[in-house]
Amino acid sequence: MVSRLLQTSGLPSFxxxxxxxxxKDLTSAIPSRRLPFPAEIVLPLSQHIGRPAQAxxxxxxxxxxxxxxxxxxxYISSFVHATAAGTVxxxxxWPHPAGAMQPSVRIEVDPHSTQLQRPRLVPxxxxxxxxxxxxxxxxxxxxxxxxxxxxxxxxxxxxEDQPVDVLMVNGCECEPYLTSDHRTMLERPEHVHQGIRIxxxxxxxxxxxxxxxxxKPDAIEIMRDTAPGDLDISVQPLEVKYPQGAExxxxxxxxxxxxxxxxxxxxxxxxxxxVATTASVALVFETGQPLIERIMTVSGRGIRQPGNxxxxxxxxxxxxxxxxxxxxxxxxxxxFGGPMMGQSQASLDVPVLKATGGILVLSNDECKRQDILPxxxxxxxxxxxxxxxxxxxxGALARVDRFExxxxxNLGDCMLCGCCSYVCPSNIPLSQxxxxxxxxxxxxxxx
Amino acid sequence: MSGNPVLDSALILGGVGLxxxxxxxxxxxxxxxxxxxxxxxxxxxxxxxxxxxxxxxxCRAFAEAVVTGGQQPSDCTVMSPDAIEDVAAYLGVDAxxxxxxxxxxxxxxxxxEAHRNADYNGFESCKAAAAVxxxxxxxxxxxxxLRDCEEVCLLDAIYMNDxxxxxVIPEKCTxxxxxxxxxxxxxxxxxxxxxxxxxxxxxxxxxxxxxxMCSVACNACSRCVADAQPGLIEMIDNLxxxxxxKNALADPGAISRCPTNAIVWVEGQQFAEPSNRGSEExxxxxx
Numbered sequence: 001m002v003s004r005l006l007q008t009s010g011l012p013s014f015x016x017x018x019x020x021x022x023x024k025d026l027t028s029a030i031p032s033r034r035l036p037f038p039a040e041i042v043l044p045l046s047q048h049i050g051r052p053a054q055a056x057x058x059x060x061x062x063x064x065x066x067x068x069x070x071x072x073x074x075y076i077s078s079f080v081h082a083t084a085a086g087t088v089x090x091x092x093x094w095p096h097p098a099g100a101m102q103p104s105v106r107i108e109v110d111p112h113s114t115q116l117q118r119p120r121l122v123p124x125x126x127x128x129x130x131x132x133x134x135x136x137x138x139x140x141x142x143x144x145x146x147x148x149x150x151x152x153x154x155x156x157x158x159x160e161d162q163p164v165d166v167l168m169v170n171g172c173e174c175e176p177y178l179t180s181d182h183r184t185m186l187e188r189p190e191h192v193h194q195g196i197r198i199x200x201x202x203x204x205x206x207x208x209x210x211x212x213x214x215x216k217p218d219a220i221e222i223m224r225d226t227a228p229g230d231l232d233i234s235v236q237p238l239e240v241k242y243p244q245g246a247e248x249x250x251x252x253x254x255x256x257x258x259x260x261x262x263x264x265x266x267x268x269x270x271x272x273x274x275v276a277t278t279a280s281v282a283l284v285f286e287t288g289q290p291l292i293e294r295i296m297t298v299s300g301r302g303i304r305q306p307g308n309x310x311x312x313x314x315x316x317x318x319x320x321x322x323x324x325x326x327x328x329x330x331x332x333x334x335x336f337g338g339p340m341m342g343q344s345q346a347s348l349d350v351p352v353l354k355a356t357g358g359i360l361v362l363s364n365d366e367c368k369r370q371d372i373l374p375x376x377x378x379x380x381x382x383x384x385x386x387x388x389x390x391x392x393x394x395g396a397l398a399r400v401d402r403f404e405x406x407x408x409x410n411l412g413d414c415m416l417c418g419c420c421s422y423v424c425p426s427n428i429p430l431s432q433x434x435x436x437x438x439x440x441x442x443x444x445x446x447x
Numbered sequence: 448m449s450g451n452p453v454l455d456s457a458l459i460l461g462g463v464g465l466x467x468x469x470x471x472x473x474x475x476x477x478x479x480x481x482x483x484x485x486x487x488x489x490x491x492x493x494x495x496x497x498x499x500x501x502x503x504x505x506c507r508a509f510a511e512a513v514v515t516g517g518q519q520p521s522d523c524t525v526m527s528p529d530a531i532e533d534v535a536a537y538l539g540v541d542a543x544x545x546x547x548x549x550x551x552x553x554x555x556x557x558x559x560e561a562h563r564n565a566d567y568n569g570f571e572s573c574k575a576a577a578a579v580x581x582x583x584x585x586x587x588x589x590x591x592x593l594r595d596c597e598e599v600c601l602l603d604a605i606y607m608n609d610x611x612x613x614x615v616i617p618e619k620c621t622x623x624x625x626x627x628x629x630x631x632x633x634x635x636x637x638x639x640x641x642x643x644x645x646x647x648x649x650x651x652x653x654x655x656x657x658x659x660m661c662s663v664a665c666n667a668c669s670r671c672v673a674d675a676q677p678g679l680i681e682m683i684d685n686l687x688x689x690x691x692x693k694n695a696l697a698d699p700g701a702i703s704r705c706p707t708n709a710i711v712w713v714e715g716q717q718f719a720e721p722s723n724r725g726s727e728e729x730x731x732x733x734x
Contacts, residue, residue: 099581
């Protein structure tokens with residue numbers, strides 16, 4: 001009923017999608033605080049899409065907060081920085097939020113350090129040439145903070161034949177529970193706008209649109225009030241609907257243009273950056289601070305004190321939980337990211353990473369296990385899919401390992417948003433099957 | 448016509464039948480394709496499981512290859528030596544010599560050995576579980592035990608034991624590669640049956656950390672490297688790796704000091720009861 005009312009709200013949106021309970025009031029009013037530095041931080045060499053970084057340190061090395069500890073090993077790769085001062089203990093395999101154990105740098109944090117960064121000469125963003133802007137952004141290890149962790153400097157250099165004319169800034173935060181982008185906009189609007197200014201200069205364009213879901217009126221107001229007058233920056237309130245914050249859905253809602261299947265947004269002259277990403281771009285040119293920490297939402301009914309925290313990357317999940325008062329008795333599942341697309345965690349040793357916008361500790365009630373029943377071909381998943389796929393057909397194919405046929409049915413367009421799983425009355429874990437199929441398909445293609 | 452409907456229809460149908468009979472007879476004469484009758488003969492002697500282990504798309508194609516001399520009867524790994532001899536005798540060719548290969552699981556960490564960090568509560572399949580936090584096992588290289596390989600095996604050569612590990616029955620395994628392809632953790636390897644020295648582990652962590660995850664993990668202590676003939680075993684990325692080019696040098700002595708039983712001497716079936724630490728072989732050599 002609520003979604004029906006919202007659909008008539010007249011705000012721009014996209015077709016299909018779902019509206020899960022928001023659960024954002026658990027943390028949306030709590031200002032962010034700094035989490036105490038843990039005794040040890042673990043930094044995987046792969047915190048982004050692309051090739052893992054190349055370690056530059058060896059055990060026994062002393063590092064200061066913000067020092068480069070691993071460099072990009074290709075164009076689509078990223079730098080990794082020490083997020084606290086201390087001594088490198090070892091480089092070894094360690095649990096990674098994505099599942100498999102991965103080579104990581106373990107740093108024993110110096111408890112007596114002031115955690116000040118080394119003084120740096122910061123070039124003024126207005127004086128460096130455009131190409132160097134994206135190079136500085138690459139060196140600061142900045143990746144998309146919306147969840148995919150795609151290296152930002154790659155986005156800032158769109159193909160020559162596909163000029164970008166509008167920057168879309170993503171403040172939708174459509175995932176339930178998460179409030180980190182909301183808090184970023186409320187607490188650091190000037191950084192968000194400064195970042196937009198720098199990204200616009202790097203792209204050589206003047207127009208930006210900030211898309212914010214209408215359930216965050218305070219953020220819409222503050223972003224409007226602080227918008228600089230000399231640039232063409234507008235704030236566009238959007239319908240509250242999941243997955244409004246998905247890159248292609250946001251572009252459709254704001255411009256009415258649709259990104260063709262299998263293409264990048266630059267194909268229609270658009271580029272999307274998350275508000276948290278632009279805020280960290282601003283910091284690079286203000287203080288020289290690389291991407292070493294961010295606001296994360298710790299929420300769910302399985303944690304004692306939900307809140308928004310500034311957490312250095314590499315802090316172990318167990319340290320975060322301890323700082324938030326520990327687990328409730330009925331805590332059942334821990335998810336990095338939102339409940340729709342986040343990754344379930346199997347270990348309390350995993351470190352939080354650049355793409356970790358939220359840490360959800362779900363209680364038994366929130367993640368009830370239900371039996372998987374046969375598909376009744378009701379078609380609800382077709383009505384929910386925002387990219388117009390046929391999830392029921394693809395689910396049936398996935399269950400019998402027919403992955404190539406799924407590719408023919410445009411599995412590549414599936415972004416694993418989870419709308420189909422959410423609406424399925426038979427509780428078929430469709431998006432899990434699609435995630436599995438994508439892995440299997442890439443294995444087949446590699447073979 | 449005669450006006451008798453029964454006679455009319457009989458005549459018409461008979462005439463049509465006769466006409467088409469002639470056409471068929473003519474076509475059969477003119478367009479006949481001669482096929483070596485031995486192909487069918489060989490096909491009848493083959494197991495007809497169409498498993499594909501011979502690299503042909505099916506038993507019929509293999510029979511053709513054998514008759515035309517493209518392959519030898521022994522390339523069929525499913526048949527018993529006697530049956531191979533039968534085929535060879537039928538065609539009057541050399542049976543050939545092919546070493547029997549079987550699928551080996553490079554993990555011994557079942558539910559009693561490997562530590563579980565979290566419960567996986569979803570779709571019952573290794574591939575699906577592997578997509579969620581690696582499946583919940585402490586060792587993310589290890590076997591998930593959700594029987595994808597058992598289901599994919601056409602020959603019932605794989606069964607799950609009490610430890611929730613898949614056991615390959617060497618006599619039934621035809622090295623068809625299906626389990627190798629289906630395992631999301633890439634734990635199956637096809638090996639000649641003479642390769643008896645096997646490291647049943649893929650874990651790349653060393654020392655106590657490895658043993659915390661799994662009591663039969665390779666902890667990279669390098670004792671096997673020292674105990675084996677020089678050059679046979681090498682420690683690469685915290686895992687003992689056997690150079691099977693030098694398989695002739697392998698002997699059960701290499702496993703004698705392994706503290707975790709990660710390296711084993713396998714006679715026939717893996718995970719056989721009681722423990723197959725190669726003690727029989729050692730005793731035999733001592734005598």
